[in-house]
Amino acid sequence: MGSHTHPGSEFITVIEPEPGWQVINVKELKDYRDLFYFLVWRDIKALYAQTVLGFLWAILNPLIQITIFTIIFGKVAGVETDGIPYVLYACVGVIPWAYLSQATTQASHSLIQGAGILGKIYFPRIIFPVTPVLAKLVDFGISMTIIVGIMGYYGVAPTWNLVWFPLFVAMMISVPLGIGLWFSSLAIRFRDIKHAMPFFIQMLMYSAPIVYSASSIPEHYRLLYSLNPIVGVIEGFRACLLGMPMPWLYIGTGMVTSVILVISGALYFKRMERIIVDVI
Amino acid sequence: MNDKDIAIRAEHISKCYRIGLKETMQDSFFRTIGNFLVNPLKNYRTYRSLYNFDDVSPDQETDPSDVLWAVRDVSFEIKAGEVVGIIGVNGAGKSTLLKILSRITVPTTGRATIHGRVSSLLEVGTGFHPELTGRENVYLNGTILGMRKKEIDRKFDEIVDFSGVEKFIDTPVKRYSSGMKVRLAFAVAAYLEPEILIVDEVLAVGDANFQKKCLDKMNDVGRHGRTVLFVSHNMQAITRLCPRTILLNKGGVLADGPSPEMVSLYLSADGGTKAERVWPDLLDAPGDEVIRLCAVRAKTTDGQCTGVVNISQPVCVELEYEVLQSGHEFETYFHLINGDGIGIFQSIDNDPAWRNKAKPVGRYVSKAWIPGDLLSEGLYVINPRMYTKMPRIRRIAVDDAVGIQVIDTMDGAGARVDTVGHIYGVIRPLLKWETECVSR
Numbered sequence: 204m205g206s207h208t209h210p211g212s213e214f215i216t217v218i219e220p221e222p223g224w225q226v227i228n229v230k231e232l233k234d235y236r237d238l239f240y241f242l243v244w245r246d247i248k249a250l251y252a253q254t255v256l257g258f259l260w261a262i263l264n265p266l267i268q269i270t271i272f273t274i275i276f277g278k279v280a281g282v283e284t285d286g287i288p289y290v291l292y293a294c295v296g297v298i299p300w301a302y303l304s305q306a307t308t309q310a311s312h313s314l315i316q317g318a319g320i321l322g323k324i325y326f327p328r329i330i331f332p333v334t335p336v337l338a339k340l341v342d343f344g345i346s347m348t349i350i351v352g353i354m355g356y357y358g359v360a361p362t363w364n365l366v367w368f369p370l371f372v373a374m375m376i377s378v379p380l381g382i383g384l385w386f387s388s389l390a391i392r393f394r395d396i397k398h399a400m401p402f403f404i405q406m407l408m409y410s411a412p413i414v415y416s417a418s419s420i421p422e423h424y425r426l427l428y429s430l431n432p433i434v435g436v437i438e439g440f441r442a443c444l445l446g447m448p449m450p451w452l453y454i455g456t457g458m459v460t461s462v463i464l465v466i467s468g469a470l471y472f473k474r475m476e477r478i479i480v481d482v483i
Numbered sequence: 484m485n486d487k488d489i490a491i492r493a494e495h496i497s498k499c500y501r502i503g504l505k506e507t508m509q510d511s512f513f514r515t516i517g518n519f520l521v522n523p524l525k526n527y528r529t530y531r532s533l534y535n536f537d538d539v540s541p542d543q544e545t546d547p548s549d550v551l552w553a554v555r556d557v558s559f560e561i562k563a564g565e566v567v568g569i570i571g572v573n574g575a576g577k578s579t580l581l582k583i584l585s586r587i588t589v590p591t592t593g594r595a596t597i598h599g600r601v602s603s604l605l606e607v608g609t610g611f612h613p614e615l616t617g618r619e620n621v622y623l624n625g626t627i628l629g630m631r632k633k634e635i636d637r638k639f640d641e642i643v644d645f646s647g648v649e650k651f652i653d654t655p656v657k658r659y660s661s662g663m664k665v666r667l668a669f670a671v672a673a674y675l676e677p678e679i680l681i682v683d684e685v686l687a688v689g690d691a692n693f694q695k696k697c698l699d700k701m702n703d704v705g706r707h708g709r710t711v712l713f714v715s716h717n718m719q720a721i722t723r724l725c726p727r728t729i730l731l732n733k734g735g736v737l738a739d740g741p742s743p744e745m746v747s748l749y750l751s752a753d754g755g756t757k758a759e760r761v762w763p764d765l766l767d768a769p770g771d772e773v774i775r776l777c778a779v780r781a782k783t784t785d786g787q788c789t790g791v792v793n794i795s796q797p798v799c800v801e802l803e804y805e806v807l808q809s810g811h812e813f814e815t816y817f818h819l820i821n822g823d824g825i826g827i828f829q830s831i832d833n834d835p836a837w838r839n840k841a842k843p844v845g846r847y848v849s850k851a852w853i854p855g856d857l858l859s860e861g862l863y864v865i866n867p868r869m870y871t872k873m874p875r876i877r878r879i880a881v882d883d884a885v886g887i888q889v890i891d892t893m894d895g896a897g898a899r900v901d902t903v904g905h906i907y908g909v910i911r912p913l914l915k916w917e918t919e920c921v922s923r
Contacts, residue, residue, distance in 0.1 A: 214597075214598070214599050214600050214678070215596065215597070215598055216586070216596070216597040216601065217594065217595070217596050217597075218583060218584070218586060218589070218590065218594065218595040218596075218597070219589075219590065219593070219594035219595070220589055220590055220591060220592060221589075235626075237626045237630075237631050237632040238626035238627060240626075240632070241619070241622050241623040241626050241632075242623070244619070244623075245612050245615060245619070245623055248614060248615060248619070249612055249614045249615070252614035252655070253614070319609075320609055320610050320627070321587075322582075322587060322605075323587070323605045323606045323609045324585070324587065324603065324605065324606075324609050324610075324627055324628065325585055325586035325587050325603070326627065326629070393527075477588075477589040478589075480582070480587055480588045481500060481588055
């Protein structure tokens with residue numbers, strides 16, 4: 204946005220065209236943290252409003268998906284899972300994936316959906332794609348109970364690998380954030396994003412080891428494979444929750460990709476921000 | 484002017500849009516589809532070019548055909564504490580200017596400097612979600628408007644009180660009537676406490692009583708030393724709330740000055756009803772072979788046809804007509820109708836000099852004086868009528884011949900006395916009051 208506020212004794216806002224690349228104004232975002240809170244609340248509340256089961260859906264949804272995957276890939280197709288029960292193996296993949304797919308889709312559509320608000324009031328536009336990325340974390344947290352439950356059922360005890368858990372959550376958040384920043388600002392001008400989104404999500408799913416194991420990928424493709432940050436996220440979750448060896452190749456490369464994705468996304472978003480209202 | 488006194492400074496602000504999404508029309512469904520399939524590259528270029536303004540500038544004489552200047556070279560300064568109105572016909576650039584000053588959109592060229600915290604109200608209830616309760620929406624809407632949670636906590640009870648929906652505050656807003664929604668939304672807005680308030684025509688919602696309540700609240704805001712920028716089509720609200728008005732036309736500032744003058748300028752341009760209507764060609768004028776109406780005018784005491792008159796000033800309604808056939812007695816009168824379509828009165832020419840007398844051929848001017856302190860604020864139109872008597876035949880009937888805008892500048896002289904808000908009634912006569920103490 205071609206405007207900035209100078210802090211100090213008096214508030215001065217300068218509004219002028221400022222072409223070129225800008226960085227995200229973090230201080231301004233902090234001033235809007237209450238708005239974040241209520242927007243996230245709105246997303247969560249609106250999603251489960253007037254449902255009988257309410258938040259139970261956050262558990263039921265992934266649970267049903269895990270059941271389907273277990274029947275199809277575990278029993279029928281007999282996918283190799285390094286000796287771990289397929290249910291356990293799948294649930295550690297499906298639950299982060301449920302977050303990734305939903306947050307990515309919603310963040311990408313966020314600006315188009317917020318068009319009504321965009322034209323009527325100013326607040327940092329980046330709040331739009333970031334809100335679903337945060338709101339979906341609540342669902343993620345709730346559905347983590349499934350993993351705990353299944354781990355308990357199979358008697359899998361947590362190991363020291365669990366200390367890495369926050370790292371993978373952070374890495375997981377960066378994926379829909381980065382993609383959301385890119386796609387939401389692209390979708391402003393090219394509504395094609397909306398049509399391509401379902402296929403894109405489907406491709407993402409099969410490009411990552413959600414229903415299968417990363418070890419089934421041939422050795423000499425693994426570096427290329429690891430460029431997808433979702434691979435690192437899923438394999439990382441499996442390692443830290445199920446006590447498997449840490450797959451540092453996937454994690455390291457994935458982290459580099461996701462940092463690049465978020466930074467480039469933020470820059471592109473900021474560049475597009477000033478034309479959003481005019482073009483939408 | 485000292486920088487400290489200035490709240491808003493706009494310097495040569497311009498904003499242009501490319502409207503050039505010219506789509507080639509295809510005459511069949513299949514061609515349209517075909518066009519879609521063949522042209523992704525062309526589409527890509529078109530969508531890309533939409534925000535490229537390298538080839539335009541507000542100073543150049545001719546623009547590319549697809550460029551529209553919504554705002555062009557607008558400059559002004561607004562002092563801290565000033566309440567300024569912005570008027571202009573649709574498409575004059577009012578909303579775009581407000582959007583630039585509210586940071587919703589960025590100017591193509593130029594620059595604005597704003598000293599102080601700004602809240603802009605281009606709509607009430609932005610971000611309201613039907614599934615959330617009234618309480619949750621107050622918080623959501625408040626934070627969207629830039630308030631902090633703590634601030635809303637503090638004002639919450641007052642906001643709910645103002646809205647009058649206490650009973651339903653924990654009910655989802657989708658169960659509210661539209662009136663309740665508007666009231667709640669406006670209540671949130673009313674408790675914003677910015678140093679600078681930018682308001683679009685948000686008052687065009689809600690029932691009349693609530694609108695008045697909101698106008699009063701706005702009046703309060705202005706009186707608390709806050710700077711207000713107010714866009715409206717409601718000339719009464721403009722003259723009552725804003726001492727100064729900026730008149731926009733075709734994206735530029737046409738005039739900037741005291742509100743009554745600006746309103747009159749606006750109304751006398753093609754934006755409103757004129758205070759003078761002249762038919763220069765007698766054959767086209769209303770009437771027939773007996774009589775023709777030549778002109779209708781509404782004049783103030785100084786003889787001006789401004790169309791805007793102060794509430795305590797008299798207005799002269801002037802009918803100019805040409806009698807083409809001698810020997811007729813005429814009945815001349817007009818109806819005065821207010822902006823809501825209510826007939827206020829009818830007034831018949833009662834000049835004793837012509838009573839029961841036929842008028843010879845010639846040109847005549849009949850004048851009627853509407854006293855000051857009789858009409859209420861607002862727009863009035865005059866419908867002149869002329870009949871010949873015996874037999875009674877209607878010769879002239881013109882509706883909305885001229886219009887006058889009665890304004891109240893609240894100088895303390897009129898029937899308003901010292902009241903600030905809405906004054907009840909379709910007329911506002913200044914009556915004689917006497918009060919004495921009859922016992923102690």
